[in-house]
Amino acid sequence: MARLLRWTGYVVIALLLALLFTALWVWFASESKLKAHVAERTEHLAAPSAAQLADAPRQLRLLGCSDCHGDGVRGALMFDEPNIARVYAPNLTLIAAKASDQQLARAIRHGIGVDGRSLIIMPSATFSRLTDGEIAALIAAVRALPRGGKPQPPREIGLFGRLGLASGRFHTQPNALAEYARKMPVDLGPQLEAGRHIVASRCAECHGPDLGGAEVAPGINAPDLSIVGAYDLPAFARLMRQGIPVGGRKLGMMGEVARIEFSHYTDAEIGQIHAYLQARAQRVTG
Template sequence: MVKALRWAGYGLAGVAGLAVLAAAGVWGMSAYALSRTVEPRPEHIVMAGASAARGQHLAQTATCLDCHGQDLRGSKFLEEPGLATLNAPNLTLVAAKASDEQLAQAIRQGIGHDGRSLFIMPSSTYAAFTDQEVSDLIAFIRSLPRGGSELPKMTLGPIGHIGVALGKFQTQPALMARYREHPALDVGPQHVAGRHLAMTICADCHASDLTGQEVKPGTVSPDLTVVGSYDKAQFAALMKTGLPPGGRHLQMMKDTSRNSFSHFTDQEVEQLFGYLQARAARLQARSASTS
Protein backbone atom coordinates (compact mmCIF):
# COMPACT_ATOMS: atom_id res chain seq x y z
CA MET A 1 0.00 0.00 0.00
CA VAL A 2 2.68 2.38 1.12
CA LYS A 3 4.74 1.23 -1.81
CA ALA A 4 1.85 1.81 -4.20
CA LEU A 5 1.35 5.30 -2.82
CA ARG A 6 4.99 6.00 -3.18
CA TRP A 7 4.85 4.90 -6.83
CA ALA A 8 1.79 7.08 -7.37
CA GLY A 9 3.74 9.95 -5.85
CA TYR A 10 6.62 9.35 -8.22
CA GLY A 11 4.09 9.24 -11.06
CA LEU A 12 2.60 12.59 -10.13
CA ALA A 13 5.97 14.17 -9.66
CA GLY A 14 6.84 12.82 -13.09
CA VAL A 15 3.73 14.35 -14.66
CA ALA A 16 4.36 17.69 -12.97
CA GLY A 17 7.98 17.51 -14.06
CA LEU A 18 6.94 16.81 -17.65
CA ALA A 19 4.54 19.78 -17.58
CA VAL A 20 7.32 22.04 -16.33
CA LEU A 21 9.64 20.68 -19.01
CA ALA A 22 6.98 21.20 -21.71
CA ALA A 23 6.35 24.78 -20.56
CA ALA A 24 10.08 25.44 -20.51
CA GLY A 25 10.32 23.92 -23.99
CA VAL A 26 7.55 26.13 -25.37
CA TRP A 27 9.09 29.16 -23.70
CA GLY A 28 12.51 28.33 -25.06
CA MET A 29 11.28 27.71 -28.62
CA SER A 30 9.23 30.88 -28.56
CA ALA A 31 12.08 32.96 -27.11
CA TYR A 32 14.38 31.51 -29.78
CA ALA A 33 11.94 32.36 -32.59
CA LEU A 34 11.45 35.89 -31.20
CA SER A 35 15.14 36.61 -30.78
CA ARG A 36 16.12 35.37 -34.23
CA THR A 37 17.09 38.33 -36.34
CA VAL A 38 17.40 38.51 -40.09
CA GLU A 39 20.11 40.55 -41.75
CA PRO A 40 18.35 43.21 -43.86
CA ARG A 41 19.30 43.54 -47.54
CA PRO A 42 20.34 46.95 -48.83
CA GLU A 43 17.44 48.92 -50.34
CA HIS A 44 17.66 50.92 -53.56
CA ILE A 45 15.30 53.78 -52.95
CA VAL A 46 15.57 57.11 -54.71
CA MET A 47 14.16 59.88 -52.56
CA ALA A 48 14.99 62.55 -55.15
CA GLY A 49 11.90 61.88 -57.27
CA ALA A 50 9.62 60.90 -54.38
CA SER A 51 6.17 62.44 -53.98
CA ALA A 52 4.43 62.75 -50.59
CA ALA A 53 1.08 63.18 -52.41
CA ARG A 54 1.48 59.87 -54.26
CA GLY A 55 2.66 58.33 -50.98
CA GLN A 56 -0.45 59.54 -49.21
CA HIS A 57 -2.69 57.99 -51.87
CA LEU A 58 -0.84 54.68 -51.54
CA ALA A 59 -0.97 54.82 -47.72
CA GLN A 60 -4.76 55.20 -48.01
CA THR A 61 -5.37 52.43 -50.55
CA ALA A 62 -2.77 50.01 -49.15
CA THR A 63 -4.50 50.19 -45.75
CA CYS A 64 -1.51 51.72 -43.85
CA LEU A 65 -3.75 54.37 -42.32
CA ASP A 66 -6.29 51.75 -41.30
CA CYS A 67 -3.71 50.20 -38.95
CA HIS A 68 -1.33 53.07 -38.12
CA GLY A 69 -4.09 55.71 -37.75
CA GLN A 70 -5.12 58.61 -40.00
CA ASP A 71 -2.20 60.77 -38.82
CA LEU A 72 0.16 57.74 -38.57
CA ARG A 73 0.41 58.28 -34.81
CA GLY A 74 -0.25 54.62 -34.15
CA SER A 75 -3.17 52.60 -32.91
CA LYS A 76 -4.00 49.48 -30.99
CA PHE A 77 -4.12 46.46 -33.29
CA LEU A 78 -4.76 43.55 -30.94
CA GLU A 79 -5.49 43.32 -27.24
CA GLU A 80 -6.18 39.74 -26.19
CA PRO A 81 -4.71 39.03 -22.76
CA GLY A 82 -3.33 35.47 -22.85
CA LEU A 83 -2.68 35.79 -26.58
CA ALA A 84 -0.94 39.10 -27.30
CA THR A 85 -1.15 42.85 -27.19
CA LEU A 86 0.18 44.50 -30.30
CA ASN A 87 0.16 48.12 -31.47
CA ALA A 88 0.76 49.52 -34.92
CA PRO A 89 3.53 51.96 -33.93
CA ASN A 90 3.49 55.74 -34.14
CA LEU A 91 5.32 56.21 -37.45
CA THR A 92 5.87 59.95 -36.98
CA LEU A 93 8.10 59.10 -33.99
CA VAL A 94 9.72 56.07 -35.68
CA ALA A 95 10.60 58.32 -38.63
CA ALA A 96 12.46 60.67 -36.28
CA LYS A 97 14.83 57.82 -35.33
CA ALA A 98 14.98 55.72 -38.50
CA SER A 99 16.84 56.36 -41.76
CA ASP A 100 15.06 56.14 -45.14
CA GLU A 101 16.87 52.84 -45.66
CA GLN A 102 15.53 51.48 -42.36
CA LEU A 103 11.96 52.59 -43.15
CA ALA A 104 12.19 50.85 -46.51
CA GLN A 105 13.51 47.70 -44.83
CA ALA A 106 10.57 47.75 -42.39
CA ILE A 107 8.05 48.19 -45.22
CA ARG A 108 9.45 45.73 -47.77
CA GLN A 109 11.43 43.27 -45.64
CA GLY A 110 9.53 43.23 -42.34
CA ILE A 111 12.55 44.23 -40.25
CA GLY A 112 12.04 47.10 -37.79
CA HIS A 113 14.56 49.92 -37.35
CA ASP A 114 15.69 48.19 -34.13
CA GLY A 115 16.47 44.99 -36.08
CA ARG A 116 13.41 43.07 -34.82
CA SER A 117 11.46 40.84 -37.18
CA LEU A 118 7.96 42.31 -37.35
CA PHE A 119 4.62 40.59 -36.74
CA ILE A 120 1.30 41.46 -38.48
CA MET A 121 2.74 44.38 -40.49
CA PRO A 122 2.03 43.02 -44.02
CA SER A 123 5.56 43.36 -45.40
CA SER A 124 5.33 40.02 -47.20
CA THR A 125 2.80 41.59 -49.58
CA TYR A 126 4.51 45.01 -49.58
CA ALA A 127 7.71 43.24 -50.68
CA ALA A 128 6.36 43.66 -54.23
CA PHE A 129 6.20 47.49 -53.97
CA THR A 130 8.43 49.22 -56.53
CA ASP A 131 11.34 51.45 -55.45
CA GLN A 132 9.21 54.44 -56.49
CA GLU A 133 6.27 53.35 -54.33
CA VAL A 134 8.42 52.80 -51.22
CA SER A 135 10.13 56.16 -51.75
CA ASP A 136 6.73 57.90 -52.08
CA LEU A 137 5.53 56.24 -48.86
CA ILE A 138 8.64 57.39 -46.99
CA ALA A 139 8.19 60.94 -48.32
CA PHE A 140 4.60 60.86 -47.05
CA ILE A 141 5.59 59.52 -43.61
CA ARG A 142 8.24 62.26 -43.31
CA SER A 143 5.79 64.97 -44.43
CA LEU A 144 3.52 64.48 -41.41
CA PRO A 145 4.05 66.49 -38.23
CA ARG A 146 5.57 64.52 -35.36
CA GLY A 147 3.21 64.03 -32.46
CA GLY A 148 1.38 61.68 -30.15
CA SER A 149 3.15 59.24 -27.88
CA GLU A 150 5.13 56.09 -28.30
CA LEU A 151 3.02 52.94 -27.98
CA PRO A 152 4.30 49.90 -26.08
CA LYS A 153 5.99 47.08 -28.02
CA MET A 154 4.36 43.70 -28.48
CA THR A 155 3.83 41.44 -25.48
CA LEU A 156 2.85 37.78 -25.77
CA GLY A 157 0.68 35.80 -23.35
CA PRO A 158 1.04 32.03 -22.83
CA ILE A 159 -1.16 31.19 -25.86
CA GLY A 160 0.85 33.63 -27.95
CA HIS A 161 4.07 31.89 -26.91
CA ILE A 162 2.60 28.49 -27.85
CA GLY A 163 1.53 29.97 -31.21
CA VAL A 164 5.05 31.24 -31.86
CA ALA A 165 6.67 27.97 -30.68
CA LEU A 166 4.41 25.93 -33.01
CA GLY A 167 5.00 28.28 -35.93
CA LYS A 168 1.31 29.31 -36.11
CA PHE A 169 2.19 32.93 -35.43
CA GLN A 170 5.08 33.85 -37.71
CA THR A 171 7.16 36.93 -38.31
CA GLN A 172 7.03 38.66 -41.68
CA PRO A 173 10.54 37.62 -42.76
CA ALA A 174 9.52 33.99 -42.07
CA LEU A 175 6.38 34.41 -44.24
CA MET A 176 8.16 35.98 -47.23
CA ALA A 177 9.02 32.69 -48.94
CA ARG A 178 5.37 31.64 -49.15
CA TYR A 179 4.52 34.84 -51.02
CA ARG A 180 7.42 34.37 -53.41
CA GLU A 181 6.58 30.72 -54.07
CA HIS A 182 2.81 31.14 -54.48
CA PRO A 183 2.29 34.43 -56.31
CA ALA A 184 -0.95 35.64 -57.89
CA LEU A 185 -1.49 34.10 -61.33
CA ASP A 186 0.21 36.02 -64.15
CA VAL A 187 -2.29 36.57 -66.98
CA GLY A 188 -0.12 38.59 -69.33
CA PRO A 189 1.40 42.03 -69.87
CA GLN A 190 -1.89 43.91 -70.35
CA HIS A 191 -2.82 43.15 -66.72
CA VAL A 192 0.48 43.97 -65.01
CA ALA A 193 -0.89 47.04 -63.19
CA GLY A 194 -4.00 45.25 -61.88
CA ARG A 195 -1.97 42.23 -60.77
CA HIS A 196 0.46 44.54 -58.95
CA LEU A 197 -2.42 46.16 -57.02
CA ALA A 198 -3.86 42.76 -56.11
CA MET A 199 -0.48 41.35 -55.03
CA THR A 200 0.48 44.32 -52.88
CA ILE A 201 -2.94 45.14 -51.39
CA CYS A 202 -5.51 42.31 -51.65
CA ALA A 203 -3.08 39.43 -50.97
CA ASP A 204 -2.68 40.31 -47.28
CA CYS A 205 -6.18 38.96 -46.58
CA HIS A 206 -7.02 36.91 -49.70
CA ALA A 207 -3.69 34.92 -49.57
CA SER A 208 -0.58 35.31 -51.70
CA ASP A 209 -2.17 33.55 -54.71
CA LEU A 210 -5.58 35.20 -54.04
CA THR A 211 -7.26 31.85 -53.34
CA GLY A 212 -8.68 33.02 -49.99
CA GLN A 213 -7.86 32.01 -46.42
CA GLU A 214 -8.95 32.23 -42.80
CA VAL A 215 -8.00 35.81 -41.94
CA LYS A 216 -8.76 35.42 -38.24
CA PRO A 217 -10.68 32.74 -36.35
CA GLY A 218 -14.15 32.56 -37.90
CA THR A 219 -13.49 35.07 -40.73
CA VAL A 220 -12.72 33.59 -44.14
CA SER A 221 -11.93 35.56 -47.27
CA PRO A 222 -13.00 33.97 -50.58
CA ASP A 223 -10.94 33.13 -53.68
CA LEU A 224 -11.04 36.30 -55.80
CA THR A 225 -12.37 34.24 -58.73
CA VAL A 226 -15.74 35.48 -57.34
CA VAL A 227 -15.05 38.67 -59.28
CA GLY A 228 -15.65 36.62 -62.45
CA SER A 229 -19.38 36.83 -61.68
CA TYR A 230 -19.36 40.62 -61.09
CA ASP A 231 -19.92 43.29 -63.73
CA LYS A 232 -17.78 46.43 -63.71
CA ALA A 233 -20.36 48.56 -61.89
CA GLN A 234 -20.81 45.93 -59.17
CA PHE A 235 -17.06 45.71 -58.64
CA ALA A 236 -16.73 49.50 -58.45
CA ALA A 237 -19.59 49.60 -55.92
CA LEU A 238 -17.85 46.99 -53.73
CA MET A 239 -14.61 49.00 -53.77
CA LYS A 240 -16.35 52.32 -53.01
CA THR A 241 -19.01 51.24 -50.50
CA GLY A 242 -18.20 47.71 -49.33
CA LEU A 243 -21.59 46.51 -50.61
CA PRO A 244 -21.48 43.34 -52.75
CA PRO A 245 -24.08 42.38 -55.39
CA GLY A 246 -27.41 41.19 -54.01
CA GLY A 247 -27.54 43.44 -50.95
CA ARG A 248 -25.66 41.02 -48.68
CA HIS A 249 -23.75 42.33 -45.68
CA LEU A 250 -20.00 41.89 -45.50
CA GLN A 251 -17.94 42.58 -42.41
CA MET A 252 -14.18 42.98 -42.60
CA MET A 253 -14.36 43.66 -46.33
CA LYS A 254 -16.99 46.38 -45.84
CA ASP A 255 -14.83 48.35 -43.41
CA THR A 256 -11.68 47.87 -45.48
CA SER A 257 -13.43 49.08 -48.64
CA ARG A 258 -14.91 52.12 -46.93
CA ASN A 259 -11.73 53.11 -45.13
CA SER A 260 -9.19 52.28 -47.83
CA PHE A 261 -10.44 51.09 -51.24
CA SER A 262 -12.88 53.99 -51.61
CA HIS A 263 -9.69 56.02 -52.28
CA PHE A 264 -8.81 54.04 -55.43
CA THR A 265 -8.97 56.11 -58.61
CA ASP A 266 -11.40 54.96 -61.34
CA GLN A 267 -8.37 53.82 -63.31
CA GLU A 268 -7.10 51.65 -60.45
CA VAL A 269 -10.54 50.08 -60.00
CA GLU A 270 -10.59 49.29 -63.74
CA GLN A 271 -7.11 47.79 -63.63
CA LEU A 272 -8.01 45.57 -60.68
CA PHE A 273 -11.29 44.52 -62.26
CA GLY A 274 -9.61 43.72 -65.59
CA TYR A 275 -6.97 41.59 -63.90
CA LEU A 276 -9.35 39.73 -61.56
CA GLN A 277 -11.75 38.95 -64.43
CA ALA A 278 -8.93 37.67 -66.63
CA ARG A 279 -7.60 35.58 -63.73
CA ALA A 280 -11.05 34.10 -63.06
CA ALA A 281 -11.52 33.25 -66.77
CA ARG A 282 -8.07 31.61 -66.96
CA LEU A 283 -8.64 29.51 -63.83
CA GLN A 284 -12.13 28.48 -64.98
CA ALA A 285 -10.80 27.38 -68.37
CA ARG A 286 -8.06 25.45 -66.59
CA SER A 287 -10.44 23.56 -64.30
CA ALA A 288 -12.82 22.84 -67.23
CA SER A 289 -9.98 21.29 -69.22
CA THR A 290 -8.81 19.09 -66.33
CA SER A 291 -12.28 17.79 -65.34
Protein backbone atom coordinates (compact mmCIF):
# COMPACT_ATOMS: atom_id res chain seq x y z
CA MET A 1 0.00 0.00 0.00
CA ALA A 2 2.78 2.40 0.99
CA ARG A 3 4.55 1.56 -2.26
CA LEU A 4 1.46 2.22 -4.31
CA LEU A 5 1.06 5.58 -2.60
CA ARG A 6 4.67 6.42 -3.28
CA TRP A 7 4.32 5.61 -7.00
CA THR A 8 1.12 7.60 -7.25
CA GLY A 9 3.03 10.48 -5.71
CA TYR A 10 5.79 10.18 -8.36
CA VAL A 11 3.25 10.15 -11.15
CA VAL A 12 1.49 13.23 -9.78
CA ILE A 13 4.81 15.07 -9.42
CA ALA A 14 5.83 14.09 -12.96
CA LEU A 15 2.50 15.34 -14.32
CA LEU A 16 2.79 18.61 -12.44
CA LEU A 17 6.33 19.11 -13.77
CA ALA A 18 5.18 18.39 -17.32
CA LEU A 19 2.40 20.93 -16.89
CA LEU A 20 4.81 23.51 -15.51
CA PHE A 21 7.25 23.02 -18.41
CA THR A 22 4.45 23.26 -20.96
CA ALA A 23 3.24 26.48 -19.36
CA LEU A 24 6.78 27.88 -19.35
CA TRP A 25 7.29 26.90 -22.99
CA VAL A 26 4.00 28.52 -24.05
CA TRP A 27 4.95 31.66 -22.14
CA PHE A 28 8.47 32.00 -23.57
CA ALA A 29 7.54 30.95 -27.11
CA SER A 30 4.69 33.47 -27.27
CA GLU A 31 6.66 36.19 -25.48
CA SER A 32 9.54 35.90 -27.95
CA LYS A 33 7.09 36.35 -30.86
CA LEU A 34 5.45 39.36 -29.23
CA LYS A 35 8.79 41.19 -29.12
CA ALA A 36 10.13 42.13 -32.52
CA HIS A 37 13.60 40.72 -33.18
CA VAL A 38 14.13 42.53 -36.41
CA ALA A 39 17.39 44.41 -36.62
CA GLU A 40 17.02 48.19 -36.54
CA ARG A 41 16.30 49.15 -40.09
CA THR A 42 16.44 52.53 -41.69
CA GLU A 43 13.24 53.45 -43.47
CA HIS A 44 13.69 55.24 -46.76
CA LEU A 45 10.99 57.85 -46.90
CA ALA A 46 10.79 59.70 -50.19
CA ALA A 47 9.37 63.21 -49.94
CA PRO A 48 5.70 62.85 -50.91
CA SER A 49 4.50 64.71 -53.98
CA ALA A 50 1.99 67.55 -53.59
CA ALA A 51 -0.69 65.29 -55.09
CA GLN A 52 0.12 62.50 -52.61
CA LEU A 53 -0.09 64.93 -49.69
CA ALA A 54 -3.42 66.34 -50.85
CA ASP A 55 -4.81 62.83 -51.27
CA ALA A 56 -3.49 61.43 -47.96
CA PRO A 57 -6.61 62.12 -45.81
CA ARG A 58 -8.66 60.07 -48.29
CA GLN A 59 -6.01 57.32 -48.14
CA LEU A 60 -6.41 57.18 -44.34
CA ARG A 61 -10.01 56.24 -45.04
CA LEU A 62 -9.38 53.88 -47.98
CA LEU A 63 -6.70 51.96 -46.11
CA GLY A 64 -8.93 51.54 -43.07
CA CYS A 65 -6.76 53.60 -40.68
CA SER A 66 -9.70 55.69 -39.51
CA ASP A 67 -11.97 52.64 -39.50
CA CYS A 68 -9.82 50.65 -37.03
CA HIS A 69 -8.16 53.52 -35.17
CA GLY A 70 -11.52 55.22 -34.62
CA ASP A 71 -12.79 58.75 -35.12
CA GLY A 72 -9.93 61.13 -35.88
CA VAL A 73 -7.63 58.08 -35.36
CA ARG A 74 -7.91 58.67 -31.60
CA GLY A 75 -8.00 54.96 -30.81
CA ALA A 76 -10.60 52.22 -30.34
CA LEU A 77 -11.06 48.76 -28.85
CA MET A 78 -10.46 46.45 -31.83
CA PHE A 79 -10.58 42.89 -30.66
CA ASP A 80 -11.95 41.43 -27.44
CA GLU A 81 -12.31 37.66 -27.03
CA PRO A 82 -12.15 36.20 -23.52
CA ASN A 83 -8.93 34.19 -22.94
CA ILE A 84 -7.60 35.02 -26.42
CA ALA A 85 -6.79 38.72 -26.39
CA ARG A 86 -7.96 42.25 -25.91
CA VAL A 87 -6.28 44.57 -28.39
CA TYR A 88 -6.76 48.30 -28.82
CA ALA A 89 -5.92 50.27 -31.94
CA PRO A 90 -3.81 53.04 -30.37
CA ASN A 91 -4.57 56.77 -30.45
CA LEU A 92 -2.37 57.76 -33.38
CA THR A 93 -2.57 61.49 -32.66
CA LEU A 94 -0.84 60.92 -29.29
CA ILE A 95 1.58 58.27 -30.65
CA ALA A 96 2.64 60.55 -33.53
CA ALA A 97 3.30 63.46 -31.16
CA LYS A 98 6.10 61.43 -29.53
CA ALA A 99 7.36 59.18 -32.34
CA SER A 100 9.78 59.95 -35.17
CA ASP A 101 8.87 59.42 -38.84
CA GLN A 102 11.22 56.43 -38.77
CA GLN A 103 9.33 54.83 -35.90
CA LEU A 104 5.94 55.46 -37.51
CA ALA A 105 7.08 54.04 -40.85
CA ARG A 106 8.45 50.95 -39.10
CA ALA A 107 5.09 50.44 -37.38
CA ILE A 108 3.01 50.97 -40.52
CA ARG A 109 4.97 48.74 -42.89
CA HIS A 110 7.10 46.47 -40.74
CA GLY A 111 4.71 45.77 -37.88
CA ILE A 112 7.04 46.96 -35.14
CA GLY A 113 5.34 49.18 -32.56
CA VAL A 114 6.96 52.38 -31.38
CA ASP A 115 7.90 50.52 -28.14
CA GLY A 116 9.44 47.57 -30.05
CA ARG A 117 6.55 45.10 -29.73
CA SER A 118 5.46 42.95 -32.66
CA LEU A 119 2.08 44.23 -33.76
CA ILE A 120 -0.93 41.97 -34.24
CA ILE A 121 -4.14 42.72 -36.22
CA MET A 122 -2.63 45.94 -37.64
CA PRO A 123 -2.24 44.96 -41.36
CA SER A 124 1.42 46.02 -41.70
CA ALA A 125 2.32 43.10 -44.00
CA THR A 126 -0.23 44.39 -46.52
CA PHE A 127 0.96 47.99 -46.07
CA SER A 128 4.57 46.87 -46.65
CA ARG A 129 3.59 47.12 -50.34
CA LEU A 130 2.94 50.87 -50.17
CA THR A 131 5.63 53.05 -51.75
CA ASP A 132 8.05 55.25 -49.79
CA GLY A 133 6.16 58.35 -50.94
CA GLU A 134 2.78 56.92 -49.94
CA ILE A 135 4.04 56.02 -46.46
CA ALA A 136 5.52 59.50 -45.98
CA ALA A 137 2.23 61.09 -47.07
CA LEU A 138 0.26 58.93 -44.59
CA ILE A 139 2.58 59.99 -41.78
CA ALA A 140 2.15 63.65 -42.75
CA ALA A 141 -1.64 63.18 -42.79
CA VAL A 142 -1.63 61.64 -39.30
CA ARG A 143 0.57 64.49 -38.00
CA ALA A 144 -1.80 67.06 -39.51
CA LEU A 145 -4.80 65.78 -37.51
CA PRO A 146 -5.72 67.63 -34.32
CA ARG A 147 -4.17 65.96 -31.27
CA GLY A 148 -6.67 64.78 -28.68
CA GLY A 149 -8.41 61.96 -26.81
CA LYS A 150 -6.90 59.56 -24.30
CA PRO A 151 -4.19 56.95 -24.69
CA GLN A 152 -5.64 53.44 -25.17
CA PRO A 153 -4.78 50.75 -22.60
CA PRO A 154 -2.00 48.26 -23.47
CA ARG A 155 -3.04 45.01 -25.15
CA GLU A 156 -3.61 41.85 -23.11
CA ILE A 157 -2.94 38.38 -24.50
CA GLY A 158 -4.80 35.50 -22.82
CA LEU A 159 -3.87 31.84 -22.45
CA PHE A 160 -5.40 30.68 -25.75
CA GLY A 161 -3.90 33.66 -27.53
CA ARG A 162 -0.48 32.63 -26.23
CA LEU A 163 -1.07 29.00 -27.20
CA GLY A 164 -2.03 30.15 -30.71
CA LEU A 165 1.12 32.27 -30.99
CA ALA A 166 3.41 29.57 -29.58
CA SER A 167 2.00 26.92 -31.93
CA GLY A 168 2.07 29.18 -35.01
CA ARG A 169 -1.74 29.28 -35.42
CA PHE A 170 -1.70 33.08 -34.93
CA HIS A 171 0.83 35.32 -36.64
CA THR A 172 2.39 38.58 -35.65
CA GLN A 173 2.85 41.10 -38.45
CA PRO A 174 6.67 40.87 -38.58
CA ASN A 175 6.17 37.08 -38.99
CA ALA A 176 3.82 37.63 -41.94
CA LEU A 177 6.14 39.97 -43.88
CA ALA A 178 8.19 37.27 -45.60
CA GLU A 179 5.08 35.55 -46.95
CA TYR A 180 3.73 38.86 -48.32
CA ALA A 181 7.07 39.57 -49.98
CA ARG A 182 7.10 36.12 -51.58
CA LYS A 183 3.48 36.00 -52.71
CA MET A 184 2.87 39.20 -54.66
CA PRO A 185 -0.29 39.19 -56.81
CA VAL A 186 0.72 38.12 -60.31
CA ASP A 187 2.37 40.80 -62.49
CA LEU A 188 0.30 41.35 -65.64
CA GLY A 189 2.35 44.12 -67.18
CA PRO A 190 2.69 47.91 -66.91
CA GLN A 191 -0.81 48.69 -68.22
CA LEU A 192 -2.41 46.82 -65.33
CA GLU A 193 0.13 47.86 -62.68
CA ALA A 194 -1.99 50.65 -61.15
CA GLY A 195 -4.81 48.22 -60.32
CA ARG A 196 -2.34 45.61 -59.09
CA HIS A 197 -0.77 48.13 -56.72
CA ILE A 198 -4.14 49.01 -55.16
CA VAL A 199 -5.25 45.43 -54.60
CA ALA A 200 -1.81 44.30 -53.37
CA SER A 201 -1.69 47.04 -50.72
CA ARG A 202 -5.37 46.94 -49.67
CA CYS A 203 -7.49 43.90 -50.66
CA ALA A 204 -4.68 41.46 -49.69
CA GLU A 205 -5.35 42.18 -46.00
CA CYS A 206 -8.38 39.89 -46.19
CA HIS A 207 -8.18 38.10 -49.56
CA GLY A 208 -4.67 36.78 -48.86
CA PRO A 209 -1.16 37.90 -49.91
CA ASP A 210 -1.62 36.79 -53.55
CA LEU A 211 -5.45 37.32 -53.52
CA GLY A 212 -5.95 33.55 -53.54
CA GLY A 213 -8.49 33.69 -50.68
CA ALA A 214 -8.06 33.51 -46.90
CA GLU A 215 -9.88 32.90 -43.65
CA VAL A 216 -10.35 36.37 -42.14
CA ALA A 217 -11.87 35.23 -38.85
CA PRO A 218 -13.24 31.88 -37.65
CA GLY A 219 -16.00 31.01 -40.14
CA ILE A 220 -15.50 34.12 -42.32
CA ASN A 221 -13.75 33.46 -45.63
CA ALA A 222 -12.73 36.03 -48.19
CA PRO A 223 -12.77 34.26 -51.59
CA ASP A 224 -10.10 34.11 -54.30
CA LEU A 225 -10.56 37.35 -56.24
CA SER A 226 -10.80 35.42 -59.51
CA ILE A 227 -14.50 35.67 -58.64
CA VAL A 228 -14.30 39.12 -60.29
CA GLY A 229 -14.30 37.26 -63.63
CA ALA A 230 -18.09 37.15 -63.14
CA TYR A 231 -18.38 40.94 -62.70
CA ASP A 232 -18.74 43.47 -65.51
CA LEU A 233 -17.64 47.01 -64.68
CA PRO A 234 -21.08 48.39 -63.59
CA ALA A 235 -21.66 45.37 -61.30
CA PHE A 236 -18.19 45.75 -59.84
CA ALA A 237 -18.71 49.48 -59.23
CA ARG A 238 -21.95 48.65 -57.40
CA LEU A 239 -20.07 46.15 -55.19
CA MET A 240 -17.34 48.70 -54.38
CA ARG A 241 -19.73 51.60 -53.71
CA GLN A 242 -22.77 49.96 -52.13
CA GLY A 243 -21.46 46.57 -51.01
CA ILE A 244 -24.05 44.75 -53.16
CA PRO A 245 -22.71 41.73 -55.11
CA VAL A 246 -23.89 40.14 -58.36
CA GLY A 247 -27.27 38.55 -57.62
CA GLY A 248 -28.01 41.05 -54.86
CA ARG A 249 -27.20 38.77 -51.89
CA LYS A 250 -26.55 40.46 -48.56
CA LEU A 251 -22.80 40.44 -47.84
CA GLY A 252 -21.29 40.52 -44.37
CA MET A 253 -17.87 42.03 -43.77
CA MET A 254 -17.30 42.88 -47.43
CA GLY A 255 -20.55 44.86 -47.65
CA GLU A 256 -19.51 46.92 -44.66
CA VAL A 257 -15.92 47.58 -45.72
CA ALA A 258 -17.11 48.57 -49.22
CA ARG A 259 -19.62 51.12 -47.94
CA ILE A 260 -17.29 52.62 -45.32
CA GLU A 261 -13.99 52.58 -47.27
CA PHE A 262 -14.13 51.53 -50.92
CA SER A 263 -16.97 53.93 -51.76
CA HIS A 264 -14.20 56.57 -51.64
CA TYR A 265 -12.35 55.14 -54.66
CA THR A 266 -12.67 57.28 -57.78
CA ASP A 267 -14.28 55.89 -60.95
CA ALA A 268 -10.80 55.72 -62.47
CA GLU A 269 -9.47 53.63 -59.56
CA ILE A 270 -12.47 51.28 -59.69
CA GLY A 271 -11.76 50.85 -63.40
CA GLN A 272 -8.09 50.05 -62.71
CA ILE A 273 -8.93 47.53 -59.99
CA HIS A 274 -11.55 45.89 -62.20
CA ALA A 275 -9.24 45.70 -65.24
CA TYR A 276 -6.49 44.04 -63.22
CA LEU A 277 -8.78 41.55 -61.45
CA GLN A 278 -10.55 40.59 -64.71
CA ALA A 279 -7.22 39.90 -66.40
CA ARG A 280 -6.03 37.96 -63.35
CA ALA A 281 -9.26 35.90 -63.35
CA GLN A 282 -8.62 34.88 -66.97
CA ARG A 283 -5.07 33.95 -66.07
CA VAL A 284 -6.08 31.96 -62.97
CA THR A 285 -9.07 30.08 -64.41
CA GLY A 286 -7.62 29.27 -67.66
